[in-house]
Amino acid sequence: MNVLDNMxxxxxxxxxxxxxxxxxxxxxxxxxSNVVATIIxxxxxxxxxxxxxxxLQELMSQLxxxxxxxxxxxxxxxxx
Numbered sequence: 001m002n003v004l005d006n007m008x009x010x011x012x013x014x015x016x017x018x019x020x021x022x023x024x025x026x027x028x029x030x031x032x033s034n035v036v037a038t039i040i041x042x043x044x045x046x047x048x049x050x051x052x053x054x055x056l057q058e059l060m061s062q063l064x065x066x067x068x069x070x071x072x073x074x075x076x077x078x079x080x
Contacts (some may be wrong), residue, residue: 049056
């Protein structure tokens with residue numbers, strides 16, 4: 001019976017510590033504000049990409065055509 005009592009007390013202490021850690025995490029202003037700022041920055045970047053998606057695709061296709069149009073062969077191919 002002593003082993004079961006020790007296990008029960010250990011489980012209660014572990015749960016109490018988890019509860020305290022979660023409570024402390026949400027009470028800290030610095031950690032939460034950094035997370036919120038990071039999420040907002042990622043959201044802004046995604047929204048900017050979505051807003052300019054058509055023009056980005058057009059720009060990339062033009063650049064790819066310029067690159068692939070000039071790449072006619074490998075220089076120095078005969079020396080290999």
